[in-house]
Amino acid sequence: MDFRLSPEHAAFQREVNQFVDELLPTGGGDARDEPEFAAVARRELAKRGWLALPWPEEYGGKGASPMQQMLFNEIMSYRRVPSFSMGVAWVGPSLMLYGTDEQKARFLPRIASGEDVWCTLYSEPGAGSDLAALQTRAVREGDDYVINGQKIWTSGAHRSDWGWLAARTDPDAPKHRGISLFCLPMDTPGISIRPLVNMTGDHEFNEVFFDNVRVPAAQRVGEEHRGWYALAVALDFERSSIGATSAARRMLEDLVTYLKAQPAPVSDANRMRLADCAVAVQVLRFMGYRIAAEQEKTRIAPTLPAQMAKLFASELNQRITTVSMQALGLDAQAHPAAAATERWTHGFLRAVANTIEGGTSEIQRNVIATRGLGMPRG
Ligand SMILES: Cc1cc2nc3c(=O)[nH]c(=O)nc-3n(C[C@H](O)[C@H](O)[C@H](O)COP(=O)(O)OP(=O)(O)OC[C@H]3O[C@@H](n4cnc5c(N)ncnc54)[C@H](O)[C@@H]3O)c2cc1C
Secondary structure, three states: OOOOOOHHHHHHHHHHHHHHHHHOOOOOOOOOOOHHHHHHHHHHHHHOOOOOOOOOHHHOOOOOOHHHHHHHHHHHHHOOOOOOOHHHHHHHHHHHHHOOHHHHHHHHHHHHOOOOOEEEEOOEOOEOOOHHHOOOEEEEEOOEEEEEEEEOOOOOHHHOOEEEEEEEOOOOOOOOOOEEEEEEEOOOOOEEEEEEEOOOOOEEEEEEEEEEEEEEHHHEEOOOOEHHHHHHHHHHHHHOOOOOOHHHHHHHHHHHHHHHOOOOOOOHHHHHHHHHHHHHHHHHHHHHHHHHHHHHHHOOOOHHHHHHHHHHHHHHHHHHHHHHHHHHOHHHHHOOOOOOOHHHHHHHHHHHHHHOOOOOHHHHHHHHHHHHOOOOOO
16 A cells, blocks of 8 residues: 555645645744635635635536545645635535536536635524424425524524525425425525524524525425435535544644643653544544545545544544643633633634534444444444
């Protein structure tokens, strides 16, 4: 097995790194996930066709291979350039499979150009892991559907132009059979967005309420009542987004650099923990490479390895941020806003959500045990 990159891949890596050098005035390393910087990064990435890197050129992408996408994601996450977009990761790929020609022509180029930002309207107060239990209703009235109900945890709804919505069109059918998917502008009359502030104090997600919201039937994606099947594929796209594995590596490297510069020695226990994290960071990196290598051959995202990587990455993030709190000691906890340690305090609090967002760790383990190991369902 040859782990070296091909000359083309190495050249691509250099090109992307050079782009980031130019994008970040500090030469890299200080970019944070701030909306203003995210908008600049999105615009610059879109100019190069890199926002939707793996998409076909006709839709504004570069038709990049999975390995290129992996290398790109690695650099973006290591250098903390916000390049992720729900529109690119799962709305667009789902539209390519299930959308009409008119929908593809209307939505895809604007996602790839960064003009339209999308949010995902799936979860409800009574439907998260059991998503098929969703109750938001879409009732056909002439050429429109009328939407009523509530969504929750909608990331970025307050900054999105369009929503990707799952709603119930047939309340009498078994729960997986009466769901349809819709695209709708987030400023449609009848939509109200209420912020939910998380425990880091950030406003990332929202509650979204629908009060007699009219959506043209032409904005339904795929067959009526058959949305669950497209939704399952969209969830696979979501969970198999590869390569953001180097955020953990970067966090660990920054922590080690910071600790080495402190006058107080790092305790034996913490050195052991840091060493364990360093091993896990390498394991995660090779999990990502394996997914990309498999995808190069089959062109299909290998769902199970991707779910394993999602589970491992989110728990590793929590491990590293927990070790950061242990190693930084009471200072970081007593003065959470202290400039020198704020990144890790914030990271520790934010990491709690990693094992919930995009499917909880319990659900991931269930899937690995049943689909991967062939264990009977409990
Ligand atoms: C930061 C963040 C961003 C998010 N962004 C979005 C978004 O943009 N759009 C969107 O639609 N949703 C979003 N979500 C919602 C997310 O998808 C759900 O929170 C997640 O699917 C879990 O659903 P729930 O919160 O309803 O928990 P529940 O499903 O109620 O689960 C509660 C607990 O029970 C466990 N559990 C449930 N079922 C089982 C089972 N069968 N076996 C074993 N254990 C089980 C879970 O693992 C969990 O520990 C986001 C969540 C977070 C934290």
